[in-house]
Amino acid sequence: MRYVDELRDPRLIRSVAAEIARLADPDRHYRIMEVCGGHTHAIYRHGLTELLPPNIELVHGPGCPVCVLPMGRIDDGLAIADQPGVIFTAFGDMMRVPGRNGTPLEHQARGADVRMVYSPLDALKLAQANPEKHVVFFAIGFETTAPSTALTLQRAKALGVRNFSVFCNHVLIVPAIRAILDSPDMRLDGFIGPGHVSTVIGCRPYLFVARDYGKPLVVSGFEPLDILQSILMILRQLAEGRAEVENQYRRVVPWDGNPAALRAMAAVFELRPYFEWRGLGFISQSALKIAPAYAEWDAEARFAVPGIRVTDPKAAQCGEVLKGVLKPPQCKLFGRECTPEHPIGALMVSSEGACAAYYHYVHRLATAGRSDRCARQQPV
Amino acid sequence: MCLAIPGRIVALEPDTHLASVDVLGVRRRVNVDLVWDQGLAEGDWVLIHVGFALSKVSEEEAAAQLRLLEALGEDQQALEEVQGYIFDATD
Numbered sequence: 001m002r003y004v005d006e007l008r009d010p011r012l013i014r015s016v017a018a019e020i021a022r023l024a025d026p027d028r029h030y031r032i033m034e035v036c037g038g039h040t041h042a043i044y045r046h047g048l049t050e051l052l053p054p055n056i057e058l059v060h061g062p063g064c065p066v067c068v069l070p071m072g073r074i075d076d077g078l079a080i081a082d083q084p085g086v087i088f089t090a091f092g093d094m095m096r097v098p099g100r101n102g103t104p105l106e107h108q109a110r111g112a113d114v115r116m117v118y119s120p121l122d123a124l125k126l127a128q129a130n131p132e133k134h135v136v137f138f139a140i141g142f143e144t145t146a147p148s149t150a151l152t153l154q155r156a157k158a159l160g161v162r163n164f165s166v167f168c169n170h171v172l173i174v175p176a177i178r179a180i181l182d183s184p185d186m187r188l189d190g191f192i193g194p195g196h197v198s199t200v201i202g203c204r205p206y207l208f209v210a211r212d213y214g215k216p217l218v219v220s221g222f223e224p225l226d227i228l229q230s231i232l233m234i235l236r237q238l239a240e241g242r243a244e245v246e247n248q249y250r251r252v253v254p255w256d257g258n259p260a261a262l263r264a265m266a267a268v269f270e271l272r273p274y275f276e277w278r279g280l281g282f283i284s285q286s287a288l289k290i291a292p293a294y295a296e297w298d299a300e301a302r303f304a305v306p307g308i309r310v311t312d313p314k315a316a317q318c319g320e321v322l323k324g325v326l327k328p329p330q331c332k333l334f335g336r337e338c339t340p341e342h343p344i345g346a347l348m349v350s351s352e353g354a355c356a357a358y359y360h361y362v363h364r365l366a367t368a369g370r371s372d373r374c375a376r377q378q379p380v
Numbered sequence: 381m382c383l384a385i386p387g388r389i390v391a392l393e394p395d396t397h398l399a400s401v402d403v404l405g406v407r408r409r410v411n412v413d414l415v416w417d418q419g420l421a422e423g424d425w426v427l428i429h430v431g432f433a434l435s436k437v438s439e440e441e442a443a444a445q446l447r448l449l450e451a452l453g454e455d456q457q458a459l460e461e462v463q464g465y466i467f468d469a470t471d
Contacts, residue, residue, distance in 0.1 A: 008447065038383050045452050091430070119431025121411060121467035141430075148432045151413050155397075196384055196427075199435045222383065222448050251441055252427070258435065260414050351454070 036194035037064030037352025044361040059324035060354040072308040074099035089123040090138035120152035127164035147261035150268035167299040175286035190234040193219035202257030279322030318345035328358040384427035386442035
């Protein structure tokens, strides 16, 4: 427990870790999925797996919006970006994600007007400042981010800004959790539920996990102590034969979510019948599209989007890693062809991607000679 | 982009949907439509995500979030994000 002293509340952390070890049945192997990429990042950064008994395995979930977007959607977006008179805007996370013909940054180098923005409101502002251009915002993100896009569209409509549209790629975490639970190669014992997504949707949407699948789900904060406490709450449920949705992150997450955010989403979006996720395939009702009332601001209605489908590079195993079937270093390309400097898959681009987190905090330290830490985190 | 950025409200501007916030000593304006119902006052802390205050939190929670961003090496990125908002000017 070399790292404990660097954390806050080392005494509390030790006692929670001890309680986890006491509750874990040595004859059982536990697989707990942390759904959110922010949790994955924190788990690797703090070396939290070292504080757990070896029979508790943390499985990384699909909660990284950049990572789950199939390559074809990036190419579709870039097809819009290449149109004359378009300013194409995207978050920084997207700029280095490869499409079939390069990343948004590379399209920019070839002459497309691609700009990084920090907020959808920035894209709207650009549209107001450039009335002779059409500004498209490449919207990605889970329920955390979708309300911001919704409010921006409401603002565009209210202000009558007509040279602005959104290429909508918002996805929903709840159908993804259901798809994972239905997947025959996934055996999970419980879930660490996402933090910020839950500030928007609350805890109720997860009730089916406990009710229909009999698995515990604990909505968790991001600090090391939060994550360990959530694991402890899951183990307690398992030990007592309970399956419930519990809220460890009560200080931020209201049980019913954020009503203003849910209202804005309901006004602006509707469910797509199905949407493709990298690694998980097509999942029904798992993504948002822009509702007819806002069709004028829908880039997919305004531009001919080619609807490109691209299979991932054969050797890359992003899909297996996204589903938690493989750990990052078990992919054949990990750390060789695919590195944060030259990413092949999106999981290596975003800091919330399991591969990038593993590379930064485990692989790099190990290759620098601190192999003891790496050895403990190698998958079994 | 999943991790929200803590900021303290320094001035409310009810007519613009915006409020001035202080993030690590940098002052910028963010949209407060999502937390308006919860009652906002100067001095309140909020978690900010892509230009929008996403939730109202206690001062302790804001400090915890800041520590976390530092631990994950994302505090500079957070500052860049907040400094990078261009919608900030009144419209």
